[in-house]
Amino acid sequence: MSSHSAEDVRPAALHDRAIGDIIAEANKLTADQVERILAHQKSHGLRFGEAAVSLGLAKGEDVLWALSQQFHYPYAAGTGPAPSDELVLAAKPFSDQAEAFRVLRSQINMKLYSADAPRRAVAVISPDKRDGKTFFAANLAIAFSQLGGRTLLVDADMRSPRQHEIFGLDNSSGLSGILSGRSETNVIRPVRDLPSLFVMPVGTLPPNPTELVERPAFALLMRELVTKFDHVIVDTPAAVHGADYAVIAARCGAALALARKGVTRVAALQGLVGALGNTPTELAGVVMNEH
Structure with a gap:
């Protein structure tokens, strides 16, 4: 498993991936589902993650995990065994x-x-x-x-x-x-x-x-x-x-x-x-x- 120093995280790289792309990839959304989310986002003035949750195509924790990936902020988000409640x-x-x-x-x-x-x-x-x-x-x-x-x-x-x-x-x-x-x-x-x-x-x-x-x-x-x-x-x-x-x-x-x-x-x-x-x-x- 790799590790990174603080110097590895460059400000210019914080938004190197759109949150919509991260959510779509993590939830294995089809092109049609992404289009539905985009249309709902536009018509209701929502963010992509909010629109995805509203349509039942993503969960709130999925959006938080996507944000953590976008800002290089690691935490256990359900991709593996659930972490202890103490953590x-x-x-x-x-x-x-x-x-x-x-x-x-x-x-x-x-x-x-x-x-x-x-x-x-x-x-x-x-x-x-x-x-x-x-x-x-x-x-x-x-x-x-x-x-x-x-x-x-x-x-x-x-x-x-x-x-x-x-x-x-x-x-x-x-x-x-x-x-x-x-x-x-x-x-x-x-x-x-x-x-x-x-x-x-x-x-x-x-x-x-x-x-x-x-x-x-x-x-x-x-x-x-x-x-x-x-x-x-x-x-x-x-x-x-x-x-x-x-x-x-x-x-x-x-x-x-x-x-x-x-x-x-x-x-x-x-x-x-x-x-x-x-x-x-x-x-x-x-x-x-x-x-």
Whole structure:
């Protein structure tokens, strides 16, 4: 699967295909059906996509997908297996929830990715299980990938990993194999329909996750990954499991703390953030998750 840098998307190429052509091709419309749509479009003063939906020859999601193709904005639009409901930026990229992730992406960009800033990965951390780290890290990674730069999502939750499940990826090998010194190949998986996004799953669950992330190999790996990808987002175990999250955040260089509305206690969040004070980790912010 190919990937593209931001420089590959030229402004002059944004409208290189008419939306009508994209809709017609995707829905296998006949010449007669296209003529019907054009006539309906003209007589009712509609856009091509609106006319096609009005005549029952296309669906609303078909039009959104065509727009995404026209503007080089990849997302999963039903051409293959349906994406997990948790991947809102892949399944519902124009929703209010998706827009909230784009706003957060912009804030992180401004805080962490200035021209003279060191290259860093971003660890997503939270006090407890079921705070939404997997959901949050996955969608944040998709948001960055939709900018066009190569983005890697690393599942470093070697306690209860789920990224491979929500993306539907093979988990036979991954991060744990690299850190334990086993010979691992093809541990980075491309994501279907999202050509700039890649995922490194956990692989086999190890009996010693804290020791693995404390090894020099993990720090070396993170330094290598941030040179090969434009953005690296890292999912972590909950703080309730121990020190894993703080070690991972320190190796990443930056962290985004997550609290769950109506669930996370202030003292737990303060302890989570306070633990980073003794590390070189830069706190990118604290986010309240309502999902």
